[in-house]
Amino acid sequence: MIVRLALRAVGDLTLTLGAVLLLFVVWQGWWTDVQANAKSDELLIEARAEFIAPPADDAATEVRDTEPTEVVEPPATSYAINDPIAVIYLPTIGQERVVKEGTDRDVLNQGVLGHYPGTGAPGQVGNFALAGHRTTYGRPLWDLAEMKAGDPIVVETAAGYHVYSFEKLEVVEPSRWEVLAPVPGAPEAEASRASMVLTACHPKFSAAERLVGYAVLDRSVPRSQGAPPELLADDRTEDS
Known part of the structure; x- marks a missing residue:
């Protein structure tokens, strides 16, 4: 009798633990x-409104009206953790996300991509290095492995648009921090071009390795010239 009661108690406990685990999986996944995703949508609206806001003074207006021929970005060192610094468009995998400074959980769990502090600024010589969740918390890089050479990546800032061309994918160990170097993978080299890396955990639902996507800058477009065709082709109609 005692054994039967004990077995029943163990069975009840197992069912309870199973239910709790299932609820956790539902919450997590x-x-x-x-x-x-709700937070990400809110941040996108705020970032776009800030990008197209009129200049704060007449001097800024004069500069804006001169139709600049290049896109000038602030140095990467000017960003503070959790600052929104850009919006990134990955048309191939259907993602539009705010880019914020920092790669801590507090940043990435907002459904954004995080900029590795100390790496390059958007569109500038060096490595604009980003991280994002591949599973949970909006999973912005869920389909990173589906990207192919030549796919466009557009980075929008207050100054304009930077159009990158995707090059390749690589799976690396988590300790391979040289992918964040100014010349990705070559920490001793001096950068002479603008590049980008996108990093996410690999495989899905695991942090055993890192999936890294590499891209290089194709061109930059001042905001005064309007959105590049890579965005217009995706039915983006804002002032954008």
Whole structure:
């Protein structure tokens, strides 16, 4: 009798633990996506409104009206953790996300991509290095492995648009920090071109390795010239 009661208690406990685990999986795999995607949408609206806001003074207006021929960005060192610094468009995998400074969980769990502090600025010589979740919290890089050579990546800032061309994918160990170097993979080299890396955990639902996507800058477009065709082709119609 005692054994039977003990077995029943163990069975009840197992069912309870199973239910708790199932609820955790649902929360981790679904509810975090709901929350992060809602936050991401809110941040996109705020960032776009800030990008197209009129200049604060007449002097800035004069500069804006001169139809600049280049896109000038602030140095990467001017960003503070959690600052929104850009919006990134990955048309191939259907993603539009704010880029914020920092790669801590507090940043990435907002459904954004995080800029590695100390790496390059958008569109500038060096390595504009980003991280994002591949699973949970909006999973912005869920389909990173589907990107192909030549796919466009557009980075929008207050100054304009930077159009990158995707080059390749690579799976590396988490300790391979040289992919964040000014010349990705070559920490001793001096950068002479603008590049980008996108990093995410690999495989899905694991942090055993890192999936790295590499891209290089194709061109920059001042905001005064309007959105590049890579965005217009994606039915983007804002002032954009």
